[in-house]
Amino acid sequence: MTAVNLLTRLLAAALTLFGVAVVTFALLRVVPGDPIAMMIGPGATKADIAQLRANYGLDRSIPVQFAIWLRHAAVGDFGTSISMRQDVTHLIATRLPATIELTALALVLALILGIGGAVASVLPRRRWPGTALETGNGLLLAIPDFVWGLAFVLLFGVAFPVLPISGRVDPSLPIHFATGFVLVESVLRLRFDILGDVLAHMIMPAMALALPLASVILRSLRGALETEARQDYALLARIRGRSRLQVVTGEVLRNAMVPTLALTGVQFTFMFGGTVIVERIFGYPGIGNLAIDAIINRDLPLIQGLILTFGALFIVINLCVEACFVLLNPRLRHG
Amino acid sequence: MADRSATLDHASPPPRRAGRARRLLAEPRVLLAGGFLLLLLIAALAAPWLAPHDPTAQDLMLNEIPPGWSPDAEPGYWLGTDSLGRDVLSRLIWGARVALFVAVVSAVCAGVIGTVLGLVAGFFGGWADTIVSRLVDIWMAFPPVLLSILLVAVIGSGLTSVILAIVVIDWTRFARVVRAEAMQQRRMEYVDAAVTLGMARGRILWREVLPNVLPVVLVLMSLEMGIAVIVEAVLSFVGLSVASGLPTWGGMIADGRQIIYEAWWVMVFPLIALVLTVLSFNQFGDGLRRVLDPMARR
Numbered sequence: 001m002t003a004v005n006l007l008t009r010l011l012a013a014a015l016t017l018f019g020v021a022v023v024t025f026a027l028l029r030v031v032p033g034d035p036i037a038m039m040i041g042p043g044a045t046k047a048d049i050a051q052l053r054a055n056y057g058l059d060r061s062i063p064v065q066f067a068i069w070l071r072h073a074a075v076g077d078f079g080t081s082i083s084m085r086q087d088v089t090h091l092i093a094t095r096l097p098a099t100i101e102l103t104a105l106a107l108v109l110a111l112i113l114g115i116g117g118a119v120a121s122v123l124p125r126r127r128w129p130g131t132a133l134e135t136g137n138g139l140l141l142a143i144p145d146f147v148w149g150l151a152f153v154l155l156f157g158v159a160f161p162v163l164p165i166s167g168r169v170d171p172s173l174p175i176h177f178a179t180g181f182v183l184v185e186s187v188l189r190l191r192f193d194i195l196g197d198v199l200a201h202m203i204m205p206a207m208a209l210a211l212p213l214a215s216v217i218l219r220s221l222r223g224a225l226e227t228e229a230r231q232d233y234a235l236l237a238r239i240r241g242r243s244r245l246q247v248v249t250g251e252v253l254r255n256a257m258v259p260t261l262a263l264t265g266v267q268f269t270f271m272f273g274g275t276v277i278v279e280r281i282f283g284y285p286g287i288g289n290l291a292i293d294a295i296i297n298r299d300l301p302l303i304q305g306l307i308l309t310f311g312a313l314f315i316v317i318n319l320c321v322e323a324c325f326v327l328l329n330p331r332l333r334h335g
Numbered sequence: 336m337a338d339r340s341a342t343l344d345h346a347s348p349p350p351r352r353a354g355r356a357r358r359l360l361a362e363p364r365v366l367l368a369g370g371f372l373l374l375l376l377i378a379a380l381a382a383p384w385l386a387p388h389d390p391t392a393q394d395l396m397l398n399e400i401p402p403g404w405s406p407d408a409e410p411g412y413w414l415g416t417d418s419l420g421r422d423v424l425s426r427l428i429w430g431a432r433v434a435l436f437v438a439v440v441s442a443v444c445a446g447v448i449g450t451v452l453g454l455v456a457g458f459f460g461g462w463a464d465t466i467v468s469r470l471v472d473i474w475m476a477f478p479p480v481l482l483s484i485l486l487v488a489v490i491g492s493g494l495t496s497v498i499l500a501i502v503v504i505d506w507t508r509f510a511r512v513v514r515a516e517a518m519q520q521r522r523m524e525y526v527d528a529a530v531t532l533g534m535a536r537g538r539i540l541w542r543e544v545l546p547n548v549l550p551v552v553l554v555l556m557s558l559e560m561g562i563a564v565i566v567e568a569v570l571s572f573v574g575l576s577v578a579s580g581l582p583t584w585g586g587m588i589a590d591g592r593q594i595i596y597e598a599w600w601v602m603v604f605p606l607i608a609l610v611l612t613v614l615s616f617n618q619f620g621d622g623l624r625r626v627l628d629p630m631a632r633r
Contacts, residue, residue, distance in 0.1 A: 144613075277573070303488050
């Protein structure tokens, strides 16, 4: 990827984000509900309502509103949440690390399970273990993160109560961290008591997000591994005395991974979407959970800020995936 | 290919249709899935007669009664009651109504819109194809969750907006596949033959090409119904679907999540119903594809 190429990509990303902002803003202005009506008390007079309207700038024309909003958004100011009476940027900034850590953990789990499962399924000489795994995986593919999350709550929260079923960290733990990245910071500060507690809270939502992705990875990678394992170079490596495991994990996996990684990138953005519902199930304080509250309360500034945040995240993920792709596939490096 | 070109001749019915149906039913997975879906459909249609109790009738004297096999059970409440004393079985049966209604209506609407646009784009090509393809690209670039959040925020909660959200998001699934299929069909000899015979292009599309892409559309629709059932459950779980009066599986699951330590059955039964329904739609669609698609048959 050359410098010019990179610049074009970044420019395109900025344009996309601007497009998302325009569409979001336009759509949300035609909303039938009145946000002001939800904040006022029963005794409010017409003058109070007008005052409130002016305070939030809702009495101006829509293009003017957009220009004002954009000027503030450009410097990271998304206004004040109507339902929570707090700074939107602050609200999102305090919740975002929780979501990023959750999805990162889920991605790692999905890769481990998916790649491990695929490799394990092609290793046995007999056909039936692989076929059995594939059939089981076919059924698992249909089960969404929502169902996994609830099943985990029932299994490990109620039937065998070994894990906490809501929150991100035990509120009784005294945590004075500099950032919201509790998982990372507890490792850096060697606070393994906190690390253990955070992991106990995160493992179920992370698994719920990871399993559908793991199924997709497994199916895609298994096919690619079978094709690659029949290639001459794999046979040659076997003839030279390497074990099946060595050949598969050494040469074959590397070649088979490229298409799977492309797919993983696309699916990863879907997983980010899944956080909305999984965070809700586990009462996990991330931006997904915040998004649902924002919609229920018709909190326009917050919805706008969140959609733009999600949009920015998707764009960043896509750029990262493309970069990974170029690093892994030498043929693309001189494109 | 033989049976495809045979549709040109309207006098003789397409051969092997009976064979296909038999093959479809010969697969145990399809038979199981189809049987379950049929039962569900009957339950949904006959809900007023099948449900032992009024699904919304509250009885605070009979709240959180465990299911029938438990020693504390109350006769007549086979799957127990929820925190307000409403019968879980009756709510489950009524919930099937909402689930199937959303599934069928949204899958059919998304299917029709996607198929029409896909057919036009694939068959006519040119600027029609450019417009549809660009539209699909832009649509797919917008992550579905973002789109559905935005939609529900704009049009508000309720059954109509759930269906609308599913249709608006998922028509692209149909459009992409049908477009590719129509492009393939356009190059077939029977289309040339029809053109030579002087049939109008629109008529060829409607009478000749559409019947040939219909199998693919049916498979996609079955899969789409599974997706729609989940989306409805998710939206009613967070309280953005139907008003609280109507029982839904997602709403029951949300109620059950609140009292999970006291009454696990309130959440477990709708969850089982949801999983079985989704798996059935999936397996049925999968079986349908294997029977209809010669490439996947082996």
